[in-house]
Amino acid sequence: MNKEHIQNLLHKYEQGICTGEETVALQQWLDVLAERGGDYAFAAEEKQQVKSKLLTSVLKRGNRRGGNVLLIRMRQAMAAAAVITAAAVAWWWFQHPRLIKVAADNEVVRMVLPDNSVVWLNKHSAIAYNNGFTQHRYVQLHQGEAFFEVKKDTAHPFLIQSGEVTTTVKGTSFSVTKDYYNNGIKVSVLTGRVAVSTGKDTMAILTPGWRVKYVPGVSTHVEDAIQPAEVNGWVQGETVLQRASVMEVASWLHTHFNVTVNNSSKKYTGNYYLSFKKGITLPEALRIINLVSSGQHAHFSLHNNEVTID
Structure with a gap:
């Protein structure tokens, strides 16, 4: 043809x-x-x-x-x-038709995949996988954040696709995050080794305590060291953001509190170190962010369930 x-x-x-x-x-x-x-x-x-x-x-x-x-x-x-x-x-x-699993609005969901791998979905997160999963271990992360504990199977690599980024493993634990506002992808490793690629090009081979961040349209990616809580602290309710951009923070606010965030000031890209405990409210989170941002000329304000950055 x-x-x-x-x-x-x-x-x-x-x-x-x-x-x-x-x-x-x-x-x-x-x-x-x-x-x-x-x-x-x-x-x-x-x-x-x-x-x-x-x-x-x-x-x-x-x-x-x-x-x-x-x-x-x-x-x-x-x-x-x-x-x-x-x-x-x-x-x-x-x-093989796809099966869609979506986390509830206000809770973290634990799922066991057909190959006995475990995936934790953060709030407002969604993945898709096929019903022949044990032979073709392929998952798509459509939105949000997921932490995977992959059952080792050397004959069947485990692949996660999110936007342009593919993550390939055989038995390890790691998280993949898709930012809501800039479609940036973040892969963070807790145990084992993880290969991250875009198209035909291998972007990084990550080991425990390392992550890679990739934003579509940006020519370079970033690899850096992280704390374990950055990978899966949110499973227990604790959120850690290390060296996060303004849009990463905005995406977290949107995912965690289901609010719209408008960035009216494009000048400051951000470099945030933030930690939030379980049960934190939106006003409390904004107070912490603004305290960290006080010397950065960026301010987060809330009005009618909408956050503005100026």
């Missing part, structure tokens, strides 16, 4: 109007790619369009057949054997 025909089929599949014959043709195309082990014969922008169409079809169609594309190439020895072709994973997602 040529590119135009493939794009047309993907568009029809997204709309749910593919005939049975067309669906088989699309699946056969994916099978050929999976067997060949190659990438798309598309330009980078077109590849992204294919990914977006497949993802959109899954989200729109719920439990009907849908797909998602994953292309991960790890260049470090740790992940050299864990290359997954886009076509193979797309085919898997065609065949």
Whole structure:
């Protein structure tokens, strides 16, 4: 099939109007790619369009057949054997509907995944995984924060996708955070080793006590050392933010208190060290933030359940 025909089929599949014959043709195309082990014969922008169409079809169609594309190439020895072709994973997602799990508004939720790995979801957080999870351990973090205690299985790497960032492990404990306001991704490690990548490029191999922060559109990422409480303190109700930007703080306020945060002052990017105990109220949290910000020319104010930074 040529590119135009493939794009047309993907568009029809997204709309749910593919005939049975067309669906088989699309699946056969994916099978050929999976067997060949190659990438798309598309330009980078077109590849992204294919990914977006497949993802959109899954989200729109719920439990009907849908797909998602994953292309991960790890260049470090740790992940050299864990290359997954886009076509193979797309085919898997065609065949296995996704299951969505969302944390309740005002509580942290503990879940046991089908492979006996444990995931803790922070408030207002959501993940998705397939019902053939033990053979294809792939999770998407759609929003918020999750802490994973991964059951070791060397034959089946555990992958977490959040935006442009893929995290690959085999048995470890770590957290992944997706900031609400800038779509920044933060991966923090408590035990074991974690490979973090964007597309084909390995961004970092993290060990205990280290994290990486990545913001889409920013050319560089940041690796730094952290306290254990930064990784999963929130599971017990304690929040620790180390060297956090203004938008990271804003995202935490939104997630924790379900408030809108408007940053009317773009001048100060922030470098916050904050610690909040369980049960803290929004006014109390803002007082602490403003105390820390007093020399930074940034002020957080609350009006009608909306926080303004000026």
